[in-house]
Amino acid sequence: MKLLNQDEAKRISAKVMALTKADECRVSISGSRKGNVRYARNSVSTAGLVEDTQLSVSVAFGKRQGTAQINEFDDKSLEKAVRRAEEVARLAPENPEFMPAVGKQEFRATPTYNKNADAFSPEYRAEMAFQSIDAARKKGLVAAGFFSDSTGFECIANSNGVFGYQELASLNFTVTTRTEDGRGSGWVNRAAYDPKSFDARAASEIAIEKALRSVEAKALEPGRYTVVLEPSASSDMLNFMFGAFDARQADEGRSFLAKKGGGNRLGDRLFDEKVNVWADPWDANAPVLPWEQQSMMARRKTDLIKNGQVASLDYDRYWAQKSGKPASADHGNIIMAGGSKSTEQLIAETRKGILVTRTWYIRMVDPQSVLLTGLTRDGTFYIENGKIRHPIKNFRFNESPVVMLNNIDELGKPMLIGDANSRFRMMIPAMRVRDFNFTSLSDAV
Amino acid sequence: MERRTFLKVGAAAGGTLLVPVFGNAIAAEELMNPMAVQFKKSLADAAMNAATKAGASYCDVRIGRYLNQFITTRDVNVENIVNTESSGVGVRVLANGAYGFVATNVMTPDAVADAARQAVAIARANARLQSEPVQLAPVKGVGEVAWATPFTKDWRTVPVKEKAEMLIAANKAGLAAGATFMTSMLFQVNQQKYFASTDGSYIDQDVHRLWSPFTATAVDKASGKFRTRDGLSSPAGMGYEFFDAQPRHKVRAAGGVTTLYHGAYDIVEDAKAAGRQAREKLTAKSVEPGKYDLVLSPEHLFLTIHESVGHATELDRVLGYEANYAGTSFATLDKWQSKKFKYGSDIVNFVADRTTPGSLGAVGYDDEGVPGKRWDIIKNGVLVNYQATRDQAHIIGEKESHGCSFADSWSSVQFQRMPNVSLAAGANKLTPDELVKDVKKGIYILGRGSYSIDQQRYNFQFGGQLFYEIKDGKITQQLGDVAYQANTQEFWNACTAMCDERDWRMGGSFFDGKGQPSQISAVSHGSSTTRFNGINVINTARKIA
Numbered sequence: 002m003k004l005l006n007q008d009e010a011k012r013i014s015a016k017v018m019a020l021t022k023a024d025e026c027r028v029s030i031s032g033s034r035k036g037n038v039r040y041a042r043n044s045v046s047t048a049g050l051v052e053d054t055q056l057s058v059s060v061a062f063g064k065r066q067g068t069a070q071i072n073e074f075d076d077k078s079l080e081k082a083v084r085r086a087e088e089v090a091r092l093a094p095e096n097p098e099f100m101p102a103v104g105k106q107e108f109r110a111t112p113t114y115n116k117n118a119d120a121f122s123p124e125y126r127a128e129m130a131f132q133s134i135d136a137a138r139k140k141g142l143v144a145a146g147f148f149s150d151s152t153g154f155e156c157i158a159n160s161n162g163v164f165g166y167q168e169l170a171s172l173n174f175t176v177t178t179r180t181e182d183g184r185g186s187g188w189v190n191r192a193a194y195d196p197k198s199f200d201a202r203a204a205s206e207i208a209i210e211k212a213l214r215s216v217e218a219k220a221l222e223p224g225r226y227t228v229v230l231e232p233s234a235s236s237d238m239l240n241f242m243f244g245a246f247d248a249r250q251a252d253e254g255r256s257f258l259a260k261k262g263g264g265n266r267l268g269d270r271l272f273d274e275k276v277n278v279w280a281d282p283w284d285a286n287a288p289v290l291p292w293e294q295q296s297m298m299a300r301r302k303t304d305l306i307k308n309g310q311v312a313s314l315d316y317d318r319y320w321a322q323k324s325g326k327p328a329s330a331d332h333g334n335i336i337m338a339g340g341s342k343s344t345e346q347l348i349a350e351t352r353k354g355i356l357v358t359r360t361w362y363i364r365m366v367d368p369q370s371v372l373l374t375g376l377t378r379d380g381t382f383y384i385e386n387g388k389i390r391h392p393i394k395n396f397r398f399n400e401s402p403v404v405m406l407n408n409i410d411e412l413g414k415p416m417l418i419g420d421a422n423s424r425f426r427m428m429i430p431a432m433r434v435r436d437f438n439f440t441s442l443s444d445a446v
Numbered sequence: 447m448e449r450r451t452f453l454k455v456g457a458a459a460g461g462t463l464l465v466p467v468f469g470n471a472i473a474a475e476e477l478m479n480p481m482a483v484q485f486k487k488s489l490a491d492a493a494m495n496a497a498t499k500a501g502a503s504y505c506d507v508r509i510g511r512y513l514n515q516f517i518t519t520r521d522v523n524v525e526n527i528v529n530t531e532s533s534g535v536g537v538r539v540l541a542n543g544a545y546g547f548v549a550t551n552v553m554t555p556d557a558v559a560d561a562a563r564q565a566v567a568i569a570r571a572n573a574r575l576q577s578e579p580v581q582l583a584p585v586k587g588v589g590e591v592a593w594a595t596p597f598t599k600d601w602r603t604v605p606v607k608e609k610a611e612m613l614i615a616a617n618k619a620g621l622a623a624g625a626t627f628m629t630s631m632l633f634q635v636n637q638q639k640y641f642a643s644t645d646g647s648y649i650d651q652d653v654h655r656l657w658s659p660f661t662a663t664a665v666d667k668a669s670g671k672f673r674t675r676d677g678l679s680s681p682a683g684m685g686y687e688f689f690d691a692q693p694r695h696k697v698r699a700a701g702g703v704t705t706l707y708h709g710a711y712d713i714v715e716d717a718k719a720a721g722r723q724a725r726e727k728l729t730a731k732s733v734e735p736g737k738y739d740l741v742l743s744p745e746h747l748f749l750t751i752h753e754s755v756g757h758a759t760e761l762d763r764v765l766g767y768e769a770n771y772a773g774t775s776f777a778t779l780d781k782w783q784s785k786k787f788k789y790g791s792d793i794v795n796f797v798a799d800r801t802t803p804g805s806l807g808a809v810g811y812d813d814e815g816v817p818g819k820r821w822d823i824i825k826n827g828v829l830v831n832y833q834a835t836r837d838q839a840h841i842i843g844e845k846e847s848h849g850c851s852f853a854d855s856w857s858s859v860q861f862q863r864m865p866n867v868s869l870a871a872g873a874n875k876l877t878p879d880e881l882v883k884d885v886k887k888g889i890y891i892l893g894r895g896s897y898s899i900d901q902q903r904y905n906f907q908f909g910g911q912l913f914y915e916i917k918d919g920k921i922t923q924q925l926g927d928v929a930y931q932a933n934t935q936e937f938w939n940a941c942t943a944m945c946d947e948r949d950w951r952m953g954g955s956f957f958d959g960k961g962q963p964s965q966i967s968a969v970s971h972g973s974s975t976t977r978f979n980g981i982n983v984i985n986t987a988r989k990i991a
Contacts, residue, residue, distance in 0.1 A: 042577070048544075048547065123571040131575055146770055367986055369671065370989065370990045403990045442905070
């Protein structure tokens with residue numbers, strides 16, 4: 002079905018809410034048109050377009066709640082969904098942690114849609130793939146990449162008068178270029194809201210240069226090194242850490258933010274004072290919806306780390322009420338302050354160190370210390386006296402982002418990270434970090 | 447690669463469906479009443495006719511109805527029950543030698559015909575970038591056939607109350623035994639999949655899977671220390687009878703350190719053990735790093751198999767189709783062509799299969815209409831084959847596909863996904879207790895822990911749930927802070943002994959991620975308890991400010 006405009010989404014929401022006799026009703030509708038082109042071995046491997054629209058209806062009788070979800074929108078289906086949700090709610094026991102629907106919220110629009118998104122078409126995607134493949138072919142390299150675009154809308158409404166509707170559009174691009182003999186590999190990652198600000202050929206040239214420079218990698222002994230982490234190289238590690246900024250987990254003693262003897266570490270200085278991190282749905286570079294879908298609460302600008310101190314923890318509505326704290330909507334983005342220097346400038350000011358383009362397969366080893374393991378990939382280089390001297394073999398690391406953010410030498414210019422698997426939209430600076438712990442070598446190129 | 451899809455599913459679902467319920471969220475009679483086969487056939491024909499008219503040389507249509515129920519509990523509360531239902535049609539075509547794919551949730555003949563025409567337009571737009579046309583291995587049309595996961599108890603008919611009560615009982619057992627917190631979940635999946643292609647197949651399949659993971663957390667507030675022990679269950683491709691564990695389904699771990707399960711699962715019993723063991727972990731001896739002989743239980747080893755053999759022998763990775771994301775593979779074509787590449791020691795034999803009952807990867811047909819089958823991957827330690835789809839079979843000189851093409855939804859395009867890849871049991875009679883007897887300095891590892899491997903599947907690091915010191919043939923005490931690192935080829939060549947078929951059982955990954963856009967897949971890996979000599983063990987204890 003075609004994407005619903007605001008009036009259509011509002012009409013359907015109202016219709017659904019009018020169908021129920023429950024004490025309260027929450028509705029969310031989301032629709033998207035997602036296009037992609039995937040290529041490898043310098044040819045397109047798959048290309049697709051997916052259209053889907055979903056409706057979720059949740060009703061409550063007192064503290065009994067039920068929900069149903071469908072992806073059909075005729076009158077009969079809408080009624081079916083409501084009756085199904087009501088049936089479930091009547092069977093449900095009272096939930097001791099039930100929170101009634103939130104009251105009317107003010108949602109100040111965020112710039113998640115760009116009208117240039119009309120450009121997305123099979124021909125446009127094919128052209129992006131062509132530019133990337135063509136650039137690689139000209140250098141005798143093999144490209145494997147993925148371009149995806151998405152346009153759509155999100156709508157939320159409840160019987161207390163909450164209503165929000167907003168359109169979204171964005172694109173993500175990654176490409177890995179490899180030498181034909183498999184000895185060199187480079188990668189680049191780009192995200193944007195406006196297709197006019199994206200240049201597939203220019204982005205691909207970065208991966209190409211890294212691939213050409215990364216052949217004949219030398220082995221360095223594992224150990225602690227100063228590293229220059231490109232923005233994409235640290236984003237996964239930070240994702241794990243910010244996923245643990247939950248007040249309940251900390252209060253209950255099961256996160257790195259739990260305090261010995263009880264309580265949490267809100268206000269403690271756990272990081273280098275250069276570290277400043279916040280969430281802001283209106284950020285022009287990384288806008289996200291002005292509401293959190295689950296609670297239907299309005300998002301607001303929130304400091305997470307201020308001058309190295311834990312500035313806030315996430316309180317869901319139940320835990321906030323129990324703790325006597327204000328509830329917070331889930332953050333949609335993470336923005337970390339940086340400086341004005343490029344990655345090249347950070348390298349130029351490094352006496353001895355390692356440049357990391359990308360990190361890979363990061364997993365939690367110990368939540369007590371947020372110890373993570375993972376590997377470097379697609380462009381790891383040795384830096385000496387401000388210059389990249391030679392490529393080096395990839396490393397496995399065992400390191401905690403808490404330790405990493407304590408060992409910061411300098412921060413570079415923040416950049417938007419494109420990662421469909423991330424919980425957050427992220428703006429992260431390049432960073433130079435001391436004593437990063439590499440524990441073994443990998444032969445993988 | 448086991449991605450964070452587990453969390454993603456929880457987060458995405460939590461966005462819309464955080465509800466505690468004690469009924470059937472979708473009326474059972476509706477669930478049991480799938481779309482009429484004739485309706486699906488007419489939709490598929492509409493799409494195939496439109497695609498052919500628009501110039502497609504091949505077209506397949508997948509009509510799906512996907513039902514999931516996820517139940518989450520925390521201590522004695524049901525936190526949420528998520529019911530999702532999604533239906534739609536995915537149309538894949540070949541035109542001018544290139545693929546095009548379009549999916550729509552509008553299930554009318556006009557909408558699917560339009561989707562088919564758009565898919566042809568996409569294929570044409572990309573054809574100019576093809577270095578060579580897609581070449582499909584032949585598949586004989588099977589006409590109108592059906593296949594269903596064998597089960598005796600349909601999860602859709604089991605009252606939600608009964609399921610939630612089972613999880614709460616597990617949580618209570620864990621708390622009583624020493625856990626400070628318990629969380630448990632039940633994931634249930636039913637995929638009603640209809641496949642049709644211009645080869646003349648109309649295949650109706652009904653696939654069922656379930657998994658019930660839990661975590662017991664023990665907290666020592668005075669020291670600020672906490673430790674967890676996850677459940678030792680394996681996800682299964684079967685019905686709710688999975689939870690009717692009888693004594694014959696229970697397996698005594700080496701040294702009797704805990705109870706393990708085969709064919710059915712007692713979550714309450716396992717949770718009780720977990721509560722006690724999580725508490726014990728708070729004071730477990732921190733491991734001395736160094737070389738150890740590792741004795742790995744199947745509930746642990748499956749994930750090492752998955753990462754170091756399952757993914758490494760996917761032909762799309764070997765060829766470079768995953769180079770941008772999941773990576774390539776060290777198991778390159780030249781190694782396979784040499785017919786003497788020693789992937790492992792002589793006793794290492796790996797078989798791929800789509801047929802083992804109760805496994806997550808068991809299906810009648812893949813998403814290209816290829817019947818499920820079984821074949822060798824590693825024979826007496828030598829790499830002998832890969833996993834292939836229709837468009838890859840010719841590259842390894844095969845005349846037919848291995849049946850490894852899957853999509854996780856009607857809205858996802860099918861691509862190469864691994865079958866069950868399992869390590870054959872040892873040929874000689876050997877029990878886990880007998881295996882441990884010969885180990886002088888070793889560690890017995892059970893359960894899945896942290897896991898990470900590089901993009902060509904050389905360097906890996908694995909943790910676990912339970913670690914027991916083995917000293918002079920005896921299991922002595924729990925160890926903490928254990929992870930092992932190895933290189934895949936060195937690791938499998940260090941395999942020196944394995945228990946016989948009496949100890950063989952499957953572990954599994956419910957949310958295995960791969961591809962762009964990322965898709966999930968469910969797959970099982972079997973083995974018996976197996977020994978690896980001289981593996982590097984690191985100590986993972988760290989202090990932060």
